[in-house]
Amino acid sequence: MATIINVKEEKALETKNFEFTYAGAPEPSLKNISMPIAKNKVTALIGPSGCGKTTLLRSFNRMHDLYPGNNYGGEILFEGRNILTEKEDMIKLRTQIGMIFQKPTAFPMSIFNNVAYGLRLKGIKNKTELADRVEKALQDAAIWKETKDRLKDDANGMSGGQQQRLCIARAIAVEPEVLLFDEPTSALDPISTQGIERLIIELKEKVSILIVTHNMQQAARVSDYTGFMYLGDLIELGKTEELFVTPAEKLTEEYITGKFG
Amino acid sequence: MNKILDRFFQLSTLSIALFTLLIAGAIFGVLFQEAKPAIDAFGFEFITNSKWAPNLEKFGAWPAIIGSILSTSLAMFLAVPVAIGVAIFLSEIAPEKLKNPVGVSIELLAAIPSVIYGMWGLFYFVPIIRDTFGGLGIGLLTAGIVLAVMILPFMAAVTRDAMNTTPDILKESAYALGGTKWDVIKDIVIPYAKAGIIGAAILALGRAIGETMAVTFVMGNVHKIPSLITDPTTSIPVALANEFAEADEDLYFSSLFYLALILFLMSSAIIAFAKFAFLKRGRKAK
C-alpha cells in the first residue's frame, strides 16, 4: 500500500509485514510495515503525534520487551536473521543496535564511567583499552576537547547539549551497526540542536542511522531517506529531497504543507 | 476590620506552631530536670557503669544501652537485606498485577500496632527459640528477630518508593546498552535512589531503637550484658516500661529518667543525622 522508492544501497535493517500491538490494546498500533533502512545512511521517520514512529523505532532494539504483554508480528531482519524470535539474544542485539533518547540520560557516575559503561558490560577490563576506546568515542562525538580534562567529574554537571553528546559517545563506544535516535534534540536549545545534527551527518560513515523527529525541517536537514507515517501505517518512504519536493502520496503532501499537524 | 482578623489569624497559627517547638524543648528540659539527681549522683559514669541494683541504690546504664544497640543492630542486620530484596521485587520484578496487592499489603502491615508483634513474638516465636536453642527462649536473639519483622514493612515500603523515583528513561538507556535487570538495578537505580534508601534505613533504625512494646515481652529485662545471643537482657525502653511503676525511691526514679534522657538524645541524634545527611527535603532539585 505504501509507496516505497527502491532503496538501492545495502540494507542495514528491514521490516517485513511488521505489526505491533501494545499490551491490552484492542488493535495494533503498527500495521503491516515493510520498510528498508539503508546502510550508512540516515533515514528519518516523520508524522503527526501518535502515528507510531517512536513505537516502530523502539521495536528495532526490542525495548518493548521490557514491559510485559506487548506483541510483535511479522519480521525484522538484521544480519540475515529475524530478530523478533524467542531465541534472539537481546543483550547482544542491543550492543549492535544502540539508542539515544529524547532527553539526555547521563548515568549517575563520572563522564569516563558513563562512556565506559557499555564496554564494561561486554567484559572489557583492561585499563588501557578502556581509556583508548573512551577517548575515541568522545572524539567521534565531538566532545573530547571539552571533557578530556575532567573525565572524573560527575556527568550531571554538563549542560544539556553536552550530556546528549555524552550519551551518543556512550552509545558508539560499543561500536554498534545501527543507531536509533528518538527525537534527540527535542529537549535542547537551537545551538546544541545544530551541533547534534552535524554530528549525526558525520556519524553515518560508521553506523546506519534511523531518527524519529517531529520536526520536518530537521528531517530535511539531516536525512538521506525519509519515511512518513500516519496512524500506524507507513505511507511513503523515499529519498528526502524527492519526498519533500514531489511527494508521491497525497497524505504526505498534506502533512508536509501543514494541512494537519 | 479585615486587617485585624488577618493579624489575629497569623498570630494564632504562629503561636501554635511555636508551641510545638516549646513542647520539644520542654521534653528535653523536664527529662533533664527529673534526671538531675541521678546525674548529680553518678555523672557520666552512669553511662559506662554495668551495675543496676535498685536495692543498693546503684544504677548503671551500660547494659540497657548495650542492649538497645545490640538488639537494634541485630534487627537491622536481618531486616535491611530482606527489605531491599522486597523493594527490588516490588519495583523492578513484580508483574503489574502483583505490584499493587503486595505493595499495599506491606504498607498496611506497617500500620499494625507494635504490641501485636510483641504478642506474636511471645506466644509463637519464643517457643521456637526455646526448642531450638534451649533456655527460656526470651532474650537478645528473639528480641532482635521480632524487631526485624516489625520494621521490615516500613523499610521495604520506603525503599521501594525511593527506587520508583528513578526515571524510566534512565533505566531504558542502560537496557539499551545490553544491561540485565540486575545491571540496571545496581548501576542506575540504587545509585540514583541511594540517598533515599539510606535515609529510610536510618529512619527505621531510629524507630527500632525507641521500640518498646514489640520487645518488652521477649527481652527479659535483665540488666546484664548478654554473653550468649540467647541470653535475656534489657534495653532502655524495656527497662522503662517494666520498672517505672516499681520505682519507689527518688534515686531509682531519677535514674530511670536519666535513661529516658539518654534514649531521647540518641533517637533525636539519629533522626537528625538521617535528615540532614540523606533526606534533604525541598533543597534537592527534583
Add this chain to the structure above:
Amino acid sequence: MTHTQKRVLINKIVMALSVLSTLIGMGFLLWILSILVINGIDAINWNIFIYEGAPPGYEESGLKHALIGQLLLISVSTIIGVPLGILAGTYLSEYGGVKSKLANIIRDISDIMMSAPSIVIGSFVYAVIVAPMGNFSGWAGIAALSIIMVPIILRTTDDMLQLVPSTLREAAFALGAPKYKVILQVVLRGAKTGILTGVLLGVARVSGETAPLLFTSFNDNFLNTDLSEPIASLTVTMFNYATSPYEDWQKLGWAAAFILSMFILTLNILGRVILAPKKKK
C-alpha cells in the same frame, strides 16, 4: 563463560534472591496476621461488648471498659490534636513558606518529635501532669497522645497545603480577599482530601500506642469515664491480659488485639480510598 554469560547468571541469582526475600517477608507477616485473625475471631463474642473487665475466672468478663476508654482517649486527643496540628501546619505553609528559617526549624524539630520514642513522651507527661496531680488520669493519657499526634498532622497539612497551586491563591487575592479568608475558604478547602487522609492516618497511628499510656492513663479493670482518674485503654489492657497467666484473660487480649487491628486497618484503607480518586486525576 563469557563476561556476558556471567552477568546473565548473576542476574538470575539476584532475581531469585529477591523473590525469596519477598516470600520470607510476606511469610512472617502472613503468619502474624493469621494468628491474629484466628485467635481474635475465636475469642470474640457478644460478651466482649456487654461486660466490663473482671478478675480472671469470672464468666461475665469483657472489654467494654477498654473499648469505651480507648474511644474516649482517642476522640479527645483527636479533638485537641487535629486543630492544633492543622493550624500549625497552616502557619508553616502559608506564612512561613519553604524558605523561612523559622518554618524550617519548626519542620525539622517536628520531624524529630514525630519519631521520638513514645515511651519517652509518656515519661515526660508523667513528670509534668501525673506527678503534680498525684494520680494517673485520662487527661495525662490524652496529653501524651496529643503530643504524638500533633507533629503528624502538622507535617501532612504542611505538605498538602503546599501542593495547592499558587495560581489558586493568586486568583483569590486578585478578587480582593484578605489573606485569612484566602487560606480558610480556598486553600484549606483545596487540600481538604489530603488533610483528611492525614488525620485518618494520624488517628490510626495514635490508636495503636501503648507505651505512652503505661504511666499516664495507666489502666482500669472497670468502666470509668472520669478523665481525672485512670482509665482503661484497649492497648494497655491487651498488654496486661496477654502477658497474664490466665487463659480467659489471654483470650480477651487476643480479642482486643483483633478489634484494634481491624479498626486501624479500616482507617488506613479509608484513607487510601479517599485519596485514590485524587491520585487518578
